[in-house]
Amino acid sequence: ETGVTQSPTHLIKTRGQQVTLRCSSQSGHNTVSWYQQALGQGPQFIFQYYREEENGRGNFPPRFSGLQFPNYSSELNVNALELDDSALYLCASSLRGLGLSSYEQYFGPGTRLTVT
Amino acid sequence: AQSVTQLGSHVSVSEGALVLLRCNYSSSVPPYLFWYVQYPNQGLQLLLKYTSAATLVKGINGFEAEFKKSETSFHLTKPSAHMSDAAEYFCAVTLYSSASKIIFGSGTRLSIRP
Numbered sequence: 001e002t003g004v005t006q007s008p009t010h011l012i013k014t015r016g017q018q019v020t021l022r023c024s025s026q027s028g029h030n031t032v033s034w035y036q037q038a039l040g041q042g043p044q045f046i047f048q049y050y051r052e053e054e055n056g057r058g059n060f061p062p063r064f065s066g067l068q069f070p071n072y073s074s075e076l077n078v079n080a081l082e083l084d085d086s087a088l089y090l091c092a093s094s095l096r097g098l099g100l101s102s103y104e105q106y107f108g109p110g111t112r113l114t115v116t
Numbered sequence: 117a118q119s120v121t122q123l124g125s126h127v128s129v130s131e132g133a134l135v136l137l138r139c140n141y142s143s144s145v146p147p148y149l150f151w152y153v154q155y156p157n158q159g160l161q162l163l164l165k166y167t168s169a170a171t172l173v174k175g176i177n178g179f180e181a182e183f184k185k186s187e188t189s190f191h192l193t194k195p196s197a198h199m200s201d202a203a204e205y206f207c208a209v210t211l212y213s214s215a216s217k218i219i220f221g222s223g224t225r226l227s228i229r230p
Contacts, residue, residue, distance in 0.1 A: 004159075033218075042206050042220030043160070056217050090159055092218075105218060107152075107159040 002027045004093050004108035012114045013081050021076040021111045023091030031055075031096045032074040033105055034066060037088040049074055050096055078113075086115045118143045118209045122221035130229045135179075135194040137224050139207030142188065149190045150208040150218070151181055160206065166190060177201070202228045 005024045013019050025032050031050045035043035045058035049068035063079040072093070078085055089112075092105035123138040141147055148167050152160040164175025171183040181192045190207060207221040 035218075035220075040223075042208075042222050043218075045217045045219070048217070058217065092160075104162070104165065106162070109157075109159040 004091060004106055006089075006091050006108040006111050008111060009109070010112045010114075012116065015081055015083060015115055017081050018077065018079045019081060019113060021078075021089050021091075021113070023074045023076070023093075023108060025072045025074070025091075025093030026106050029093035029095050029106070030072050031094045032068055032072065033092045033094070034074070034076045035090040035092065036060070036085075037090055037110070038084075039087070043090055046076070081115045083115050086113060088112050118147060118211060118219050120149075120207045120209050120219060120221040122205075122207050122224050124224055125222065126225045126227065128227040128229060129197050131199055132196050135192070135197045135201065135226065137192040137205050137207075137226065139181075139190045139192065139221060140188050141190060141207075141209050143209060143211070145211060147209045147211060149181075149183060150210075151175065151179070151190075151192050152206045152208060152220075153177075154204045154206065154223075156203075163192070163205075197226075197228050199228050199230070202226055 007022045033048040034046040037043040046060050047057040048055045052068045065077045067075045088110040090110045091108045094105045119142045121140045150165045151163040164173045166173050166183045174180045179194045204223045206223050208218045210218045
């Protein structure tokens with residue numbers, strides 16, 4: 001069974017640039033959630049994708065957007081990067097379906113984004 | 117709205133001593149509760165979860181937590197600390213109907229003294 005993988009591991013960008021982070025979900029999972037974890041804080045929910053559509057969103061501006069592909073992998077895109085976007089971005093996959101909620105989420109190792 | 121509060125940003129115990137990490141939740145309806153562990157430079161690993169079945173939940177690595185509705189608490193315990201338990205621990209809450217948005221506490225860093 002393959003776990004959740006994320007790429008790249010580390011990334012350095014300049015303020016105003018755009019970034020794309022990638023996530024491959026665990027085998028058999030059909031739902032992907034993204035979280036932002038600033039230094040010294042708990043993860044904050046950005047959004048969740050199910051059936052290639054956004055299914056719930058946290059308190060993040062529209063410049064945070066995402067995609068889910070037919071193979072259930074996902075991308076997180078952030079436009080017009082700001083210094084405060086520097087954080088660990090975590091992807092979590094889960095299984096949602098008949099009678100199942102996707103609350104049991106399995107996390108990847110994260111992508112460390114630094115904005116200078 | 118749901119929330120969790122972790123009491124104590126840093127807890128230090130001696131190896132072999134009891135570990136107690138405190139978490140209180142706020143929810144208008146019965147919640148699902150979790151404890152996650154995060155080792156340095158790694159993602160989150162699920163330790164245990166409460167989903168309205170037994171109130172005493174056993175997890176991995178010898179950890180357990182007890183759901184107490186009257187106290188709105190879900191404290192994490194381990195009878196005997198091991199050096200490998202040193203990590204950041206997060207309490208989290210969600211609702212079945214909330215599109216599985218998990219709300220995390222601010223975390224408690226556990227240090228183990230030799």
